Amino acid sequence: MKEITLNQLYDIMYYHLDPNGWWPGRSDWEVIWSTVLIQNLNFPHQKEL
Numbered sequence: 001m002k003e004i005t006l007n008q009l010y011d012i013m014y015y016h017l018d019p020n021g022w023w024p025g026r027s028d029w030e031v032i033w034s035t036v037l038i039q040n041l042n043f044p045h046q047k048e049l
Contacts, residue, residue, distance in 0.1 A: 004012075
């Protein structure tokens with residue numbers, strides 16, 4: 001799998017998807033807190049993919 005940068009991923013998503021609604025939170029509070037919680041996720045098998 002080809003590695004891409006975060007900026008490239010953003011550009012791809014912006015081109016193919018509507019830029020509104022990328023995040024499923026309904027309010028600013030939900031978006032802010034879900035980003036904080038996601039930072040603490042652990043993907044132990046990510047290198048196997």
